[in-house]
Every structure is written in C-alpha cells, then in structure tokens.
Amino acid sequence: MTFRDIIEEMYRKDPSVTSGAIVGSDGLTIDEWHAPGDSQDLSALCAEAAQFFRESDRIAVENGLGEGQELSFAGDRGRVFMQRVANGYLLTIVTSSGAIPGRCRFLLRQAARRAREIL
Numbered sequence: 001m002t003f004r005d006i007i008e009e010m011y012r013k014d015p016s017v018t019s020g021a022i023v024g025s026d027g028l029t030i031d032e033w034h035a036p037g038d039s040q041d042l043s044a045l046c047a048e049a050a051q052f053f054r055e056s057d058r059i060a061v062e063n064g065l066g067e068g069q070e071l072s073f074a075g076d077r078g079r080v081f082m083q084r085v086a087n088g089y090l091l092t093i094v095t096s097s098g099a100i101p102g103r104c105r106f107l108l109r110q111a112a113r114r115a116r117e118i119l
Helices: 003-013 042-062 101-118
Strands: 016-022 029-034 070-074 078-086 089-096
Touching: 003 016, 003 029, 003 070, 003 089, 003 101, 016 042, 016 101, 029 042, 042 070, 042 078, 042 089, 070 101, 078 101
Parallel strands: none
Antiparallel strands: 016 029, 016 089, 070 078, 078 089
16 A cells, blocks of 8 residues: 555545645655646645644643644645654645534545555
C-alpha cells in the first residue's frame, strides 16, 4: 500500500475529500493524490499549512497541552485537515465545504495509523 492508496481510500469512503498528501514537517510534499478534476496547488497549500501546524504545535506545548496531533481550518470553499503521522510527517487532506468534519477527522486518524506502517 502507498500513501496515494491511503488517501484514495479515504476518497472512496467520503467523496468530499478532493486531495491529500503526506508532507514533511518542513512543508515539502512527499506524495500527493487528487480526485478527478481537482486542480488544487496542494504543494503550495501544504507548505503554508505545515508552517501553521508547527506554530500550533509550539503553542500547544507551551501551554501544557502536549505535542500537537491535529489541525484543521476552513474557508468558504473547502477545509484542510492535518494529522501527525510520526515525528516529522503530516498527513493532510483537503475537502469540499460540505464535508462533515467529524467524519473527516475519523478517516484521517485511521489513515494516519496505516501511513505509520509505511514509514
């Protein structure tokens, strides 16, 4: 199984998933997948979002919450969900605005467990 397979499986379970990637904590995309017709510049989004994740991790640690595990944010036309897979790696998905956040977070946590096996 590859990272792309893991993300595509999430899409099969929830078609609101439009793209996804495994990303280094430095923001560099290792592998990515897009649903048919998706033109999202996922590499650029992941580079920015990884920086956001690092900052939220710092805030969590400084405030006694422990190491950051997940982050999500939404815009008018979509949502981004990030989950720490292992030290230095993040699994990221982008969804349509109609996505159900709890379902996406659940699928992402399941996918992160499978991605750990690959790393």
